[in-house]
Amino acid sequence: EDQVTQSPEALRLQEGESSSLNCSYTVSGLRGLFWYRQDPGKGPEFLFTLYSAGEEKEKERLKATLTKKESFLHITAPKPEDSATYLCAVLPGGSEKLVFGKGTKLTVNP
Amino acid sequence: DGGITQSPKYLFRKEGQNVTLSCEQNLNHDAMYWYRQDPGQGLRLIYYSQIVNDFQKGDIAEGYSVSREKKESFPLTVTSAQKNPTAFYLCASSILSTSGRGGEQFFGPGTRLTVL
Numbered sequence: 001e002d003q004v005t006q007s008p009e010a011l012r013l014q015e016g017e018s019s020s021l022n023c024s025y026t027v028s029g030l031r032g033l034f035w036y037r038q039d040p041g042k043g044p045e046f047l048f049t050l051y052s053a054g055e056e057k058e059k060e061r062l063k064a065t066l067t068k069k070e071s072f073l074h075i076t077a078p079k080p081e082d083s084a085t086y087l088c089a090v091l092p093g094g095s096e097k098l099v100f101g102k103g104t105k106l107t108v109n110p
Numbered sequence: 111d112g113g114i115t116q117s118p119k120y121l122f123r124k125e126g127q128n129v130t131l132s133c134e135q136n137l138n139h140d141a142m143y144w145y146r147q148d149p150g151q152g153l154r155l156i157y158y159s160q161i162v163n164d165f166q167k168g169d170i171a172e173g174y175s176v177s178r179e180k181k182e183s184f185p186l187t188v189t190s191a192q193k194n195p196t197a198f199y200l201c202a203s204s205i206l207s208t209s210g211r212g213g214e215q216f217f218g219p220g221t222r223l224t225v226l
Contacts, residue, residue: 032211034213041198041220043114091207096158096160096206097158
């Protein structure tokens with residue numbers, strides 16, 4: 001069964017304190033791994049797509065990396081506006097249905 | 111601006127009523143999806159459609175119905191058979207990833223449904 005596990009469930013950081021969020025997955029034939037940001041009461045906002053192990057993508061203070069078993073979302077020198085829930089999803093081979101993790105709730109204190 | 115719109119933002123339903131949630135996209139995407147989000151449970155797929163006049167059940171389709179008469183529109187009806195409908199409902203769309211790339215789904219702002 002295709003599965004995505006995100007850790008930790010919640011993370012509190014001080015402004016400027018860099019850290020990483022983890023997304024572990026088991027999937028039959030990964031076609032793509034996706035990261036989203038979701039603010040309370042809003043729809044998820046697309047951040048990155050990663051297709052193969054070794055691939056990296058960056059956007060401002062965020063950097064996503066991918067291995068054969070997991071992906072990391074690195075947050076460098078976070079600011080309070082980076083506070084949100086970050087969702088990871090995978091697209092299995094032969095499917096158009098994403099499999100989502102439960103998310104990591106990030107809080108960045110000033 | 112291209113995007114996905116959902117309406118209404120908040121919806122209140124009495125016991126035994128059917129309600130319909132609207133989802134429209136002007137991204138020219140072929141595929142559309144409905145998800146339900148509950149605290150601590152992540153996103154669960156209700157229905158999806160890859161082409162007009164065709165749709166498939168997701169993981170939690172019981173008590174819901176959909177139609178896809180136009181490429182741009184994918185309304186969701188929450189019927190009285192849905193026992194616990196209070197949740198945050200999200201609509202998404204994507205291109206069909208036939209080339210092996212793509213697959214990203216883009217989400218609307220959501221509708222919060224509350225049963226009174």
